[in-house]
Amino acid sequence: MNAKLALTACTALVLVTTLTACGQEGDSSKSTSTTAKGGKPTVCLVMKSLGNEYFQAMQKGAVEHAGQRGDLTLNATGIQNETDIDGQIAAINKCITDKAAALVLAPADSRALVAPLQRASKAGMKLVNIDVKLDDAALKSAGLDVPFVGPDNTAGAQKSGEVLAKALGAGGKVIILEGVSGAANAQQRKAGFEAAATAGGLQVLDSKSANWETDQAYTITTNLITAHPDLQGVMASNDSMALGAIKAIAAAKKQGQIKVTSFDNIDAIHPYVQDGTVVATVDQYAAKQAGDGIDVAMNEIAGQQVSTWVKTDVKVITKADLG
Amino acid sequence: MTTSAALTRKPRSAALLARQVMGEAGIGIALLALVVVFAVAAPKFATSDNLTNIATEITLNTMLAVGMTFVILVGGIDLSVGSVMALSAVVAGPLLTAHGLSTPVAILLAVLVSALVGMGCGLVNGFVSERWRVPSFIITLGMLNVARGAALQYTNAKTVYDFPAGFSLFGTSTVLGIPTLFWIALAMVAVGHLVLTRTVFGRLVFAIGSNEEAVRLSGHRTSIVKVAVFVISGLTVGIAAVTYMARLNIASPILGSGYELSAIAAVVIGGASLSGGKGSMIGTLLGACLLGVLTNGLLLMGVSDFQRQMITGLVIMVAVVVDYYRGRLAARLPVEA
Numbered sequence: 001m002n003a004k005l006a007l008t009a010c011t012a013l014v015l016v017t018t019l020t021a022c023g024q025e026g027d028s029s030k031s032t033s034t035t036a037k038g039g040k041p042t043v044c045l046v047m048k049s050l051g052n053e054y055f056q057a058m059q060k061g062a063v064e065h066a067g068q069r070g071d072l073t074l075n076a077t078g079i080q081n082e083t084d085i086d087g088q089i090a091a092i093n094k095c096i097t098d099k100a101a102a103l104v105l106a107p108a109d110s111r112a113l114v115a116p117l118q119r120a121s122k123a124g125m126k127l128v129n130i131d132v133k134l135d136d137a138a139l140k141s142a143g144l145d146v147p148f149v150g151p152d153n154t155a156g157a158q159k160s161g162e163v164l165a166k167a168l169g170a171g172g173k174v175i176i177l178e179g180v181s182g183a184a185n186a187q188q189r190k191a192g193f194e195a196a197a198t199a200g201g202l203q204v205l206d207s208k209s210a211n212w213e214t215d216q217a218y219t220i221t222t223n224l225i226t227a228h229p230d231l232q233g234v235m236a237s238n239d240s241m242a243l244g245a246i247k248a249i250a251a252a253k254k255q256g257q258i259k260v261t262s263f264d265n266i267d268a269i270h271p272y273v274q275d276g277t278v279v280a281t282v283d284q285y286a287a288k289q290a291g292d293g294i295d296v297a298m299n300e301i302a303g304q305q306v307s308t309w310v311k312t313d314v315k316v317i318t319k320a321d322l323g
Numbered sequence: 324m325t326t327s328a329a330l331t332r333k334p335r336s337a338a339l340l341a342r343q344v345m346g347e348a349g350i351g352i353a354l355l356a357l358v359v360v361f362a363v364a365a366p367k368f369a370t371s372d373n374l375t376n377i378a379t380e381i382t383l384n385t386m387l388a389v390g391m392t393f394v395i396l397v398g399g400i401d402l403s404v405g406s407v408m409a410l411s412a413v414v415a416g417p418l419l420t421a422h423g424l425s426t427p428v429a430i431l432l433a434v435l436v437s438a439l440v441g442m443g444c445g446l447v448n449g450f451v452s453e454r455w456r457v458p459s460f461i462i463t464l465g466m467l468n469v470a471r472g473a474a475l476q477y478t479n480a481k482t483v484y485d486f487p488a489g490f491s492l493f494g495t496s497t498v499l500g501i502p503t504l505f506w507i508a509l510a511m512v513a514v515g516h517l518v519l520t521r522t523v524f525g526r527l528v529f530a531i532g533s534n535e536e537a538v539r540l541s542g543h544r545t546s547i548v549k550v551a552v553f554v555i556s557g558l559t560v561g562i563a564a565v566t567y568m569a570r571l572n573i574a575s576p577i578l579g580s581g582y583e584l585s586a587i588a589a590v591v592i593g594g595a596s597l598s599g600g601k602g603s604m605i606g607t608l609l610g611a612c613l614l615g616v617l618t619n620g621l622l623l624m625g626v627s628d629f630q631r632q633m634i635t636g637l638v639i640m641v642a643v644v645v646d647y648y649r650g651r652l653a654a655r656l657p658v659e660a
Contacts, residue, residue, distance in 0.1 A: 223622035
C-alpha cells in the first residue's frame with residue numbers, strides 16, 4: 001500500500017516536472033534542457049518574474065542568443081514574483097547541483113542573493129550579475145568580485161526626466177511614481193528622476209510608490225491631482241504605472257495639461273507616446289542584456305578578464321523613434 | 324433556534340430593528356468620524372471632485388466585496404478573486420480589440436465572456452470544496468495560482484490594450500455627477516442586499532453560516548447554496564474585470580494581485596464574521612467606503628507610503644475590535660420583544 005502510494009507520488013512528480021519543462025519550452029528552442037551535451041558548458045540564467053514582459057523579452061533574447069552561439073547549454077529559470085527571494089535561492093542551488101559552469105543572475109534583492117552566490121562561487125561557478133547591480137559593500141564583505149552587465153537605471157531615468165524637464169521648462173511642478181519600495185531599480189529610477197528635476201529646475205511636489213502597478217498608479221495620481229491642481233508632470237518609474245497615470249489625467253479632464261515621462265518601453269505605451277501624452281520612455285533592451293551576460297560568462301569560462309561594469313544600452317524613446 | 328430565527332429573520336419589533344441598526348451603525352459612525360477628521364486635516368477632501376474620486380477608487384473593491392460577502396456568510400472564503408479577475412480580463416479583453424465586430428457587440432461579448440470565465444472558476448471553487456469537503460481557503464488558494472498562471476500563459480505575459488474609444492468613454496462617464504461604473508457597483512450592492520434579505524436563498528445563506536447541520540436536517544440541500552455563493556463571487560469578479568478594463572483601458576495578466584485581501588477586509592470591517600452567519604451587504608459597502616476614504620484622505624494629506632500602510636493596518640485592527648464591543652452591546656438588547 002505504501003509502495004503504491006510512493007509510486008503514485010513519484011509519477012505525479014515526474015509528470016509535474018515534465019509539464020513544467022514543456023511549459024518552458026513553449027516558444028523556445030530545445031536549448032533550455034538542463035544537461036550538458038557533448039562537453040558544452042551549461043550556463044544558468046536566473047531571472048525575476050516571468051510574469052513581467054521585460055523578463056519575458058529577456059528570456060526570449062537569451063534563448064535566441066544561446067541558439068546562435070551554439071557552444072553552450074542554457075538553463076533559464078524565472079521566479080513567481082518580483083520579490084520571491086527564496087525562489088531565486090532555490091534556483092541558484094539547483095544550478096549548483098547541476099554543476100553548471102556559470103551563473104547569470106538578475107537578482108531579486110541586491111544583498112540577500114550575495115550569500116547564495118558565495119556558495120556558487122565556492123562550487124567553482126563563474127558569476128555574472130545582470131539587470132540590477134548587486135550591492136558593492138555586500139559583495140566586498142563576501143569576498144566576491146562579480147562583473148555587472150546591465151543598464152544604468154539611474155542614468156536612464158535621468159534621461160527620461162530630462163525630456164519632461166525640457167517639455168515643461170524650469171519651475172514645472174511634477175510628481176514621481178515609484179516602484180516597489182526597497183527594490184534597487186525602483187530606488188535608482190527615483191534617484192535619476194530627482195537628478196533630472198534638480199538639473200531642470202522642476203519642483204517635485206510628491207513622490208509615492210504605486211508598486212509598479214496600473215490601478216494603484218491610477219488611484220495615487222487621481223488623488224495627487226486633487227491635492228495639487230497645478231500639477232504639470234508625472235514621472236512614472238515604469239510604463240504600467242504610466243498607463244494608470246494617463247487614465248487618471250483623462251478622468252480629471254487634464255489632457256494636454258499634464259505630461260508623463262516613463263520607463264520600460266512596453267507595447268501598450270506606444271499609442272500614448274505617439275499622441276504626445278507620454279513625452280518619453282526608456283528601452284533597456286532586455287533581450288540584448290541577457291545575450292551580453294551570456295557572452296561575458298562564456299569569456300570568463302574561457303579564462304578571460306572581464307571589466308567590472310559592462311554597461312548595456314539605455315535608449316530614450318520619443319515620438320520620433322516610433323515614426 | 325438560531326437557524327429558525329435566521330430563516331424568518333425580519334425586523335418586525337422595535338428592539339430587533341434597533342439591533343440591526345446597531346449592527347451597521349458601528350461602522351457607519353467610524354466612517355463618519357474618519358470623514359470629519361479628513362475634512363479638517365486635508366483641505367481638498369470635502370470637495371465634490373474628490374467625492375467623485377473616492378467613488379471611482381472604491382468601485383472595484385465594492386464589486387468584489389459583494390460576491391465575497393455571500394461566500395463569507397456561509398463561512399467560506401474566496402482567495403482567488405484577484406487572479407480570476409485578471410484571467411477574466413485577459414480572456415475578454417482581446418474581444419474588444421477584435422476587428423470586424425461593431426463596438427456594442429464587442430462590449431456585450433466581452434462582458435458575457437468575462438462573466439462566464441469568472442463564474443466558471445467560481446463553479447470549480449465551489450464544486451471541489453463541496454464535493455470533496457476541502458476547506459475553501461485551500462481550494463481558492465489553488466485557484467489563485469491556477470488562474471494567475473493561466474492569465475500569464477494566455478497572454479504570454481503581454482498587456483492587452485487598444486480598446487475601442489466608445490468603451491473608454493463609458494469608463495469615464497458620469498450620471499448625476501457620479502461615475503457610471505460606481506452606479507453599477509451600487510446596483511450590485513442593492514441586488515445583493517435584496518437577495519440576502521428578501522429571498523429564501525438569502526435566508527439559507529445566513530442559516531448555513533450559523534448552523535449548517537440544522538439546515539441540512541430540516542431538509543434543505545446545503546451543497547447547492549454553498550456552490551452557488553462561489554459562482555456569485557465569480558460573477559462579481561467578471562463584472563469587476565470589465566470595469567477595470569473600461570477604466571484603465573488595458574487588461575494585464577498581473578492585474579488585481581492582492582485585491583482578495585482588500586475585499587475580505589471590506590466585508591469584515593462591515594461587520595461580517597469570518598465563521599459565517601453574520602454580516603450584511605450595507606455593512607460591506609460601508610467597509611469598502613471606509614478603506615477608500617482612508618487611502619484617499621491619507622494621500623491628500625501627503626502622508627508617506629510607509630506611514631499610510633501602517634495607519635491602514637491599524638484602522639482595520641481598531642475597526643474589528645470596535646465591532647466586537649458593539650456586538651456585545653447589541654447582544655444585551657432583547658432579541659425578541
